[in-house]
Amino acid sequence: MNVEEEVERLKEEIKRLGKAQDDGSYTVTFGVLFNDDQCANIFEALVGTLRAAKKRKVLKFEGELLLQGVHDNVEVILLPEPAAVAKA
Template sequence: MALNVEEEVVRLKEEIQRLGQPQDDGSYKVKFGVLFNDDRCANLFEALVGTLRAAKKRKVVKYDGELLLQGVHDNVEIILLPPTDTAA
């Protein structure tokens, strides 16, 4: 069963928190290769790169570049931004 984009972004946040390292500012960091090669993520996301792009567009995560490719971009850090109080 396919998830809608909003549900996938919520799941992505959960997976980054599970696999990533918490930072002092409330954000989490994880390398793209860790996410891409995780079995649970592979089963959850049909298109991890697409979900990351959707999350970036919504300012939920940030990372360098537009299109991440497995192998080439394994060391790119994905940063899950801390929640803001301005979300309505």
């Protein structure tokens, strides 16, 4: 799986495990993602995928690197997808 595919899968998992917000975003804690069996089976390097998604401005979280235990309560926020551009 390449990075783009992993980021897309991560978005799906955050939607599955997270809570939808009024602005169209989804929130989930790092601990929930890290400890989920399905995520563990999908992502060989969850932390690396999170960093790649953050770099692409798909999601946001505090800090640069999330570590199990220390950062379990850090919120990972899947940003809302931009609205489709209307064609004139």
